Amino acid sequence: MTQFPFWVLFISFCLLLNVTNSAEEELKQSMINFLGKLSNKSGQPDPSFGWNMTSDPCKNLWKGVVCDSQSIYVTRIILDGFNLSGILHANSLCSGQTLAEHLSVLCLSDNNIGGEIPAEIANCKQLTHLYISGNQFSGDLPDSLSQLNNLKRLDISHNQLSGNLPDLPQIAGLTYFLAQNNQLGGVIPKFNFSNLLQFNVSFNNFSGPIPNLNGRFSESSFMGNPELCGEPLPKKCPPSPPESIYVTGIILDGFNLSGILDANSLCSGQTLAEHLSVLCLSDNNIGGEIPAEIANCKQLTHLYIRGNQFSGDLLDSLSQLNNLKRLDISHNQLSGNLPALPQIMGLTYFFAQNNQLGGVIPKFNFSNLMQFNVSFNNFSGPIPNLNGRFSESSFLAFHGWMH
């Protein structure tokens, strides 16, 4: 067996001691910074706490500090009700490895600590208990909170926290969550309530349905959230809207589309044809004819193709769109005669102005039309009986005569 010379051992020991010492110094410094930031604006901790560089947090029993049984590691910091008024500087507290690896309890309840809960709190990975209730914490909860995998108890109640809850249900061991009396909002995430012993989100701004409670927790854990609904609250949730499965509208107004309207593609598939009720293609540069196959989109109630380059004759098939309520073909280059549109009983809105449509105007029952315009075309012959509806402005530049 090789024998190390004594001096090698000695130097190794000194180096080790040095490393240990500097780690200790660093730990003390970061704790003192942490308390300083909690104390006052000057960043100097109250000397009566005994947190200083010339003493040891465990051996000298720094106020509020609890160590492990060997008095080596700081495992708990308990500073409830000390009228602390600064900020929670998690960057000091949780960046040093020694502390971050051993600190399991942080209690800062009933002080006047303000500002946000910093994201760096997640670096104190060993935390099992985090109590910060009864302070002035505000702003959003950091998402990183849900990375505190060891957390069992979290009390953020009685602050001014707002925003949504982070994904706390992903912390498997969480059994205690108190968040009452804040301004937290959004929906309550899907906790597995079977595993929770205490839960309170009363007097916040939560909304939407309460997740399945598995028969646990009463109204007293959820009251005071005006937009929250469902069991165990008396307020019922509105029935959830049916799932969206079908395309019912295609709205592509003003997208500078050119090309043609391929109704053969659009309307030949049964699913689409049976559910598409709105087709809006206005204010593009679409050209060509309006294809006869458009009639296969039988459920159309709204067809808007104004402001394009459509040309050619309007086809008779258009009058087979029995469900049509609104038809706007204005501002195109359409020609030929109008198909038998009056046979579409429900049509209430017909715009065809500014085309080159011609022939006589078919006999609409004008009592049923709310809007009508055939101005600036090439219509001729008599205008049918208007039943006192519509003025000259619907028939501008008309070549025929009023009935």
Ligand SMILES: *[C@@H]1O[C@H](CO)[C@@H](O)[C@H](O)[C@H]1NC(C)=O
């Ligand atoms: C605030 O800091 C000063 C040092 O600047 C210190 O003397 C005083 O005790 C501190 N006050 C509190 C409440 O910690």
Ligand SMILES: *[C@@H]1O[C@H](CO)[C@@H](O)[C@H](O)[C@H]1NC(C)=O
């Ligand atoms: C440092 O704190 C210890 C208690 O932890 C106290 O006995 C000592 O007087 C303090 N030293 C200074 C310089 O404040």
Ligand SMILES: *[C@@H]1O[C@H](CO)[C@@H](O)[C@H](O)[C@H]1NC(C)=O
């Ligand atoms: C708490 O601290 C504030 C200043 O930060 C002071 O005005 C107040 O008197 C303190 N209250 C108690 C009970 O120590």
Ligand SMILES: *[C@@H]1O[C@H](CO)[C@@H](O)[C@H](O)[C@H]1NC(C)=O
């Ligand atoms: C909730 O937790 C219980 C008990 O740990 C478990 O039996 C159950 O499967 C969990 N439910 C869900 C939806 O994860």
Ligand SMILES: *[C@@H]1O[C@H](CO)[C@@H](O)[C@H](O)[C@H]1NC(C)=O
């Ligand atoms: C409460 O939530 C609603 C949405 O449910 C929101 O419109 C409102 O601004 C919130 N109020 C406050 C005070 O945060």
Ligand SMILES: *[C@@H]1O[C@H](CO)[C@@H](O)[C@H](O)[C@H]1NC(C)=O
């Ligand atoms: C929840 O918090 C509210 C408000 O602080 C309180 O009135 C209620 O009793 C609490 N409920 C439970 C189950 O802790």
Ligand SMILES: *[C@@H]1O[C@H](CO)[C@@H](O)[C@H](O)[C@H]1NC(C)=O
């Ligand atoms: C519209 O498309 C044409 C080519 O199709 C292009 O030259 C023109 O710049 C586009 N206009 C706008 C406003 O995007």
Ligand SMILES: *[C@@H]1O[C@H](CO)[C@@H](O)[C@H](O)[C@H]1NC(C)=O
């Ligand atoms: C037009 O419609 C009105 C109201 O729906 C109806 O009373 C009237 O009989 C109809 N006229 C003709 C000529 O069909």
Ligand SMILES: *[C@@H]1O[C@H](CO)[C@@H](O)[C@H](O)[C@H]1NC(C)=O
């Ligand atoms: C307008 O209609 C008349 C018949 O009423 C026809 O002779 C003429 O060619 C048409 N003009 C255009 C530009 O279509």
Ligand SMILES: *[C@@H]1O[C@H](CO)[C@@H](O)[C@H](O)[C@H]1NC(C)=O
């Ligand atoms: C009909 O269209 C013409 C040309 O676009 C317009 O000047 C007129 O105001 C419209 N009349 C009605 C009632 O919409």
